[in-house]
Amino acid sequence: MKEQLIVIVGPTAVGKTALGVSLAKKYNSEVISGDSMQVYKGMDIGTAKVTAEEQDGVSHHLIDIKHPKETFSVAEFQESCIPLITQVNKKGHVPLLVGGTGLYINAIIKQYQFESMPTDKRYRDELEQLASKLGNYELHTMLKEVDPKAAESIHPNNIRRVIRALEVTRVTGIPFSRQQTEEQTVSPYTTAMVGLTMERSKLYERINKRVDIMIEQGLVEEAKALYDSGIRGCQSVQAIGYKELYDYFEGLYSLEDAIVNLKQNSRRYAKRQLTWFRNKTDATWFDMSNGLNEQTFTEICTFIEGEIPFISK
Template structure:
C-alpha cells in the first residue's frame, strides 16, 4: 500500500501555515516545510518561518537545518524529505508537505530522478567564479542563449539552479529543460494535493500588510546581522526581503524605496507561484479570500478523506 501524503501549496501569505496546523491537529499530522529558504538558521522573519507558538506542539521538519553560507539543492531536499515521509507514515501519522517552492514539491510528488544528471565540477566552479564577475542577470542571459525554456522557468536570482542548468547542458549538449522531465507519471504516494488561492487584490493587500509587520518584527535587524557577518553571494541572501535590504545597506536606495520594492517583488513572486502551481501540479484548488472559514476547512477535510480513505482521524 502506498504511503500517505497531504501536500499544501499556494502563494506567499495565502494561509498555508494556519491550514497545515489545523489539519495536523485533526489527522495526527506532522509538517515538512517545502520552502527553500526556511532551511536557513537566522532567517526567520523574512521567510515567514512558523514560530514555536504557531506550531502549537505539531512537529515540524526541514526548518533551521542549514547555515546561511551553505547551499541547499532540490536533490538534497528530496534525499532528506523522502525518508521523513516514510518515518512519519511508520508512526501511523500523516505527513503534510507545505510550501511555496514548486520544484521542491514536485521533486517529492513526482520523484524527479536527479542522480542521473551528469556533473562537471571544474565547469561549475568556473561558472561560480563568473557570476561573481558578471552578476546574476548576465549569467541568466547565458542560459537563455542555450536553453530558453530553462531560462523561462528558472529565476535569475536562483543562481545555483542557473549554474546547474548550464552545467548539465554543457556536459550533455542537450538542453537542461529536455532532461529534467525524468519524473514518475504516477505519484508514489496516496496523495491529497491541495492548492490555496485568493482574490488577487486581497492577496496583494495581505502581502503588503505582511511586509509592514515583518519590518515591525525586526526584519531590518535580522538582515543587518547577516550583512554584518559578511554573508555575501550566497543562495540564502538572494531571497526576497534579504536582497532588497542588502541593496539598502549598500546605499543604493532609501528605506522607503526598499520597502516599496520588497512589497512589489513579493507580489510578483506570489503571481509567479500561482502560475507555476496551476501549470505544473495536479492540485485541487480552494479559495481563501474569506480566510479559513469553518466551511472551507470542512471542504478541505472532506477532500482529504476522499483521497486518503485510510486516514486516521
C-alpha cells in the same frame, strides 16, 4: 500499499502555515516544510518561518537545518524529505508537506531522478565567479542563448538553478529543459494535494501588510546581522526579503525604496507561484479570500478524506 501524503501548496501569504497546523492537529500528524529558505538558521522573519507559538505543539521538520553560508539543493531536499514521509507513515499518521517552492514539491510527488545528472565542478565555479562579477542577469542571458526554454522557466534570481542548467547543458550537450523529463508519471504516494488561492487584490494587500509587519518585527536588523557577519553572495541571501535590504546596505537604495522593492518582488513571486502550481501540479484549489473559516476547513477535510480514505478512521 502506497505511503500517504497530504500536500498544501499556494502563493506566499495565502495561509498555508495556519492550515498545515490545523490539519496536523485534526489528524494527529506532523508537518514537513517544503520551503527552500526556511531551512536556514537565523532567517526567521524574512522567510515567515513558523514560530513555536504558531506550531502549537505540532512537530515541524526541515526547518533550521542549514547555516546561511551553506547551499541547499532540491536533490538534498528530496534526500531529506522522503525518509521523513516514511517515518511519519510508520507511526500510522499521514504527513503534511507544506510549502511554496514548487520544484521541491514536485521532486517528492514525481520523484525526480537527480543522480543521473552529470556535474562539472570547475565550470560551476567559473559560473559562480561570473555571477559575482557580472550579476545574475548576465548568466541568465547566457542560458537564454543555449536553452531558451529553460531560461523561460527559471527566474534570473534563482542563480543556483541557472548555473545548474548551464552546467548540465555544457557537460551533456543536451539542453537542460529536455532532461527534466526524468520523473515518475505515477506518484509513489497516495496523495491529497490542496492548493490555496485568493482574490488577487486581497492577496496583494496581505503581502504588503505582511512586509510592514516583518519590518516592525525587526527584518532590517535580522538582515543586517547576516550582512555584518559576512554572509554575502550566498544562496540564502538571494531570497526575497534579504536581497532588497542588502541593496539598501550597499547604498543602492534608500530603506523606503528597498521596502517598496520587497513588496513588489513578493507580489510578483506570488503571481509566479500561482501560475507554476496551476500548470505543473494536479492540486484541487480552495479559495482563502475569506480566511480559514469553518466552512473552508470542512471542505478541505472532506476533500482529503475522499482522496485518502483511511485518514478519517
